[in-house]
Amino acid sequence: MRWAIIWLAFVGLTVNYLDRASISVALPFLGEDIHLTKTQEGLILAAFFWTYDFFQLAAGWYVDKVGPRRAFTIAAVWWSIFTAVTAAVHSFWTLVAARLLLGAGESPAPATSAKVVATWFPKRERGLATGIWDSGSRVGAVIAIPLVTGIIALAGWRVTFVIIGILGLAWALGWWKAYRDPAQHPKVSAAELEYINEGGARTADNDAEGAAKLPWRKLFGYRTVRGMMLGFFCLNSVIYFFITFFPSYLVDERGFSLLKLGFFGMIPGICAVVSGWLGGWVADRAIRRGVSVTRVRKTVIVVGMVGGSVIIAAVLVPQAWMALALLSLSYASLTFAGTGIWSLPADVAPSSAHVASIGGIQNFASNFAGILTPIMVGYLVDTTGSFVIPLSVIGGIALLGALNYLFVVGRIEPLPVPAAAIAKS
Template sequence: MSTAVGSDSEVKAPRTMTRMRWAIIWLAFVGLSINYLDRSSLSVALPFMGEDFHLTATQQGMIFAAFFWAYDVCQLAAGWYVDKVGPRRSFTIAALWWSVCTMATSFARGFGSLFAVRFLLGVGESPAPSTSAKVVATWFPKSERAFATSIWDSGSRVGAVIALPIVTLIISFTTWHGVFIIIGALGVVWAFAWWKIYRAPQDHPRVGTAELAHIESGGARGAGSDDADAAKLPWRSLFRYRTILSMMFGFFCLNSAIYFFITFFPSYLVSERGFDLLKLGMFGALPGVCAVACGWLGGFAADRAVRRGHSVTRVRKTQIAGGLVGGSVIMFAAVVPEAWMALALLSLAYSSLTVAATGIWSLPADVAPSSKHVGSIGGIQNFASNLAGIFTPLVIGVLVDSTGSYVAPLAVIGAVALLGAANYLFVMGRVEPLKVKEPLALQH
C-alpha cells in the first residue's frame, strides 16, 4: 500500500528526531570524492612520470581507456553484487580494492603494469555509484531522496576538481610515487570508517525511533517494504520493462554531454579560446564548482516539490528533462565570439546536466520493484551511461580532426541532450515501482 507523499510524517518531523541519515550520506559523499580523486590522479600526475615511463600518446590513451573498459563492463555485476551483500560490505570491499590498486600504481614500472593497475582500479570502483543509490533508497523517504542523491553524486565533481591542486601539491613535496601512496591511504581510512559507522536504519544504534518512523513511513525502500512476488523477480527480467530501457538510453544521452567536460574541455579552452596554463587553472574549475552548487539546489527544489504534493513522476521528469534541455546550450558555446560567453554557457550546461543527473540517480529507488533491485537497476543504467565514455571522446576527436573546430561536436552533443530530454518525457512511463508482469512461476 503506497504512502501519501504529503503525509505529516514527511513534512513535520519531531524536534527530537535524530539526523543519522544525513551523517551517512555525507560519509558516502566523502567516499565518492576519494573515489574520483583516485581515478583522476593519474591524468594530473602523468606529465611528471614521463622520465620513468616514456609513454607514447597512444599508450597513454590505452591506459586511460583501461579504467573505463573495466568500470563499464563490471557495472551490471556490481549492481547485482550490491543488492546481494548490502551497502556496508560492498562499499568497504570496493574502497579497499580501489585504494590498494591506487597505491600499487606507485610500483608500476612500464606500460603493462600501469595498464593492469588501471584496469583493476576500474573493477574496484564499479560498485560505488550503485551502492550510493542503495544507501539513499534505504535511508531516505521519497521527500528527501533527490537532495540526498545530489550530495553523494556531487562527490564525483568535487573529487575531480580537487585532484589538480592536491596531486600537484603532493608532488611538490615528495614525488609522483607519493601521490598514489597518500591518496590510496585515504581510501583505506575511509573504508574502515564506513565499516565502523554504517548499518541499516533498523540496526543502527544512533537512529532514534522518530527518525526510523520518518524513514519508513516516507517510502524508504527497506526490506520490510517489499512485496513477496516483486522481491523474487529475476534480475534478467528487468530488461523487459520499457522504463528500464528508457533509463538506459536517457542516461547514455546525459553522459554523452558530461563526458565532454571530463575529456576535451581543457583542450577546448586552450585551443579554441586561447587559455594559457594560468587561465586554465583559474577559470577551468568554474563549470565544476557551479555544477556542484546547482546539483544541491536542484535536489533541494525537487524534494520540496514532492513535499508540497506534486507527484514523483512530474517532479523527476521536470528535473531530468529540464536539466537536459539546459545542457543542450553547450551547442552555442563554440559559436559565441567571446571566451567569457563560452565559459558562461559551458557552466550553465554542466550545471543543468548535474541537476538532471540528480534526478536520474533518484530513479533506481523510485522504480525498483523491491529493495533487492535498487543496486541492480543502478548498475544497469550506469552500464549504459558509461558506454558514452567510450564513444563520446572518439566522436569528438574525429569531428575536430575532420572539421578543424569544436562547432560540429558540440552541436551533436547538444542534439543528443535534447533527444535524451524527449526520451524521459515521452518514452519513460510513470515513475513508480515496477509491477511484476506475470506470475513468477511462468518466468522459469
C-alpha cells in the same frame, strides 16, 4: 543519523572521483613523460570505463545481495590500491592495465549509494539525499584540478596517485566502522526509524508481496528500464567530456597555463555541485507540496539535459571567459538532471531487492559513454585540429536524451510484477 550516513557516502564518492579524474589533470604532463599521442590519451581515458562498465551489472546485483557496508568497503580498498599502483607506470600499456584494474574496483560505488538512499530516506527526501552523494563526484573532479596541479608542481605526477590511494584506504576503514542499515544502527532513534519507514523507504517490510522474487534478468523487459539506460547514456556522453578532456581543452584550445587551469578550471565543477543540490531540493519541495513524482522527476531531468546542450555554443564563442561561462552552465544543468536520474532506481524498483540492480543496469548503459566519448573526442581532435565537431555531437546527444525521458520512460512508480514472472523464478 540518515544525513550523517549520506554525507559519509558523499566523501566516498569524492574520493572515488578524485581517483578517476586525477589522470585527466595529470595527463598533459604524464603524456609528455611517456610520449603519448592524443589518440592514445583517449584510449587511456576510455580504458577505465571498459572494466568499470563491464562490472556494473554484477556490481548492482552484488550490492543488493550483500548490502552497502561490505560492498562499499571492498570496492574502496580495491580502487585505492590500484590508484597508488598508477604511480609506477612507465609506458602506454602499463598505464592501460592500471586503469583497467581501477575501473573494476570503482564499479559498485554509484549503485551502493543509490541503495543507501533507498534504504535510509523517505520518498520526499530522496532528491536532496541523491544530490548530496552524487555531488561527491563533482567535488572529486573539482578538487582534482588544484590538488593534482599543486602536487605536480611540488613533487611530480607520480606522488599524486600514492597520496590519493592512501586517502581511499582511510575512507574504507571509516565506512566499515560507521555504516549499518537503519534497523541495525545503534545510533538511530525509534522516532527516526519510524519516520524513514513510514515515508516510503525501500525496505523488505515495505515491499509488495512476492515482488522480491522477480528474477534479475526480467528487469530488462521493462520499457522504463530500457529508457533509463538510453537516457543516462545520453547524459554521460556530455558529462564524461568534463571528467576526461576538459583540462586538455582549456590548455590546448583556450591557452590556459598551469596556474590558470588550477584556478579557473574549478568553476564549472563548483557550479555543478551547487546545481546538483539545488535540483534535489527543488524536487523534494515539489513532492512535499503534492506534485506527482512522475512530473517532478521528468521536469528536472528534461530541463537539465536541454541546458546541458549549450556545450555546443561553448566551442563557438571567441573569448575564453565566454566558453568557460557556457561550459559552467552546461555542467550545472547536467548535474541538475543527474539528481533526478539517480533517484529513479529507488522510485521504480519492483522491490527493495532490486534498487541497486536497476542502478547498476542504468549505470552500465551510461558508461558506454565513458568508453566512447574519450575515444571519439580524441580521434576527432587529432583529425580536425579542434574540439568544435566532437562537442557539437555530444551536445546533440543531450537533446536526444531529453526526448527519451519525455516519451520513452513511463510513469515513475514501482514497476508492476506479473504473477507469472514470480511463479517461474
